[in-house]
Amino acid sequence: MTFIFSFADEIQNRILNNRVASLKIDDELIENIYGVFNDNLNALRIKKIAFRYEEEFVAIVNSFVFNNFFKVENIVESIIRIGIKQSVCIIFYLHYKLKYSSSNNLINDFLKKNCYYSLCSAFGCYWLANKYKLNEGVEKVFILSLLRDIGSLVILKVIQEIIEENLYLNISGDFIEKIILNNHEEFGYYYVKNIGLPDSICNIVRNHHTSNSKDLNYILKYIKIIDVFFDCEERYSYGSKYFNLDVARELMCLGMPIKDINELKKYMDNLRTYLKNQN
Numbered sequence: 001m002t003f004i005f006s007f008a009d010e011i012q013n014r015i016l017n018n019r020v021a022s023l024k025i026d027d028e029l030i031e032n033i034y035g036v037f038n039d040n041l042n043a044l045r046i047k048k049i050a051f052r053y054e055e056e057f058v059a060i061v062n063s064f065v066f067n068n069f070f071k072v073e074n075i076v077e078s079i080i081r082i083g084i085k086q087s088v089c090i091i092f093y094l095h096y097k098l099k100y101s102s103s104n105n106l107i108n109d110f111l112k113k114n115c116y117y118s119l120c121s122a123f124g125c126y127w128l129a130n131k132y133k134l135n136e137g138v139e140k141v142f143i144l145s146l147l148r149d150i151g152s153l154v155i156l157k158v159i160q161e162i163i164e165e166n167l168y169l170n171i172s173g174d175f176i177e178k179i180i181l182n183n184h185e186e187f188g189y190y191y192v193k194n195i196g197l198p199d200s201i202c203n204i205v206r207n208h209h210t211s212n213s214k215d216l217n218y219i220l221k222y223i224k225i226i227d228v229f230f231d232c233e234e235r236y237s238y239g240s241k242y243f244n245l246d247v248a249r250e251l252m253c254l255g256m257p258i259k260d261i262n263e264l265k266k267y268m269d270n271l272r273t274y275l276k277n278q279n
Contacts, residue, residue, distance in 0.1 A: 008183055011158045015190045022099070022157045025195055029095060032088045036139050037198045041084050050075050050087060053094040060090055064270055065123060085139040092143060093122070099153060107160045110176060114152045117230060119275055120268070122146035124226035125219065127267050131260065140200075144219050145226075147201055148208040151188020152180050185209060225254055229268055238272070
């Protein structure tokens, strides 16, 4: 237990002192995230950043995620099709996804699992925000739900760097799970605060398991709805009879009508297939 605490202290010190080299985020990207939250975006700058990810950017705009009924061919058409704010979401998604890899097999397995979980959560919450026409803006929902578990990514990246510095260090999967479970909210908060993200992001990263704030209720409710799919998958095979029954029962308990449950289930099935194919 003492080793867990001392190891957690080392992770915390590195985060607080901005010593996580593998998690640097472009200042321009941070500026554009702020732009989504305060309605102050520069279209030319966004287009410039989007060109770094051109092929993947166009592909996702043409995917089912954005209900695209006609094909776009390039960045300019893509941005016109989905708008500036949603373009920032795609850029951030593509930038964020690149962080989820490691040459260490154990860390890489954790990263891939966390990446899949975070992306399903973000796109699932995005669907709910569109479905229920949330006044706060679907782009904010996407970014908040994508980043709420960034503490897990930060912890895994720091552990990766510590292992690289101490090649004979042997860490088990159970040990990593305990570090993440006990610290991901607080360490994630230190990280997003340090890199200068908006307070609304910092607050949900720090409190997404514990907050009773009315300001966060809408996003926390959406997260809870999407988490039902992951909770049920822990108990049953995805798509099995008992999985589907459990999902329907839990979503009904959260107040979703059957019609909406069926629509969400179909969307999550398609999303799961889409994200699995991206890896």
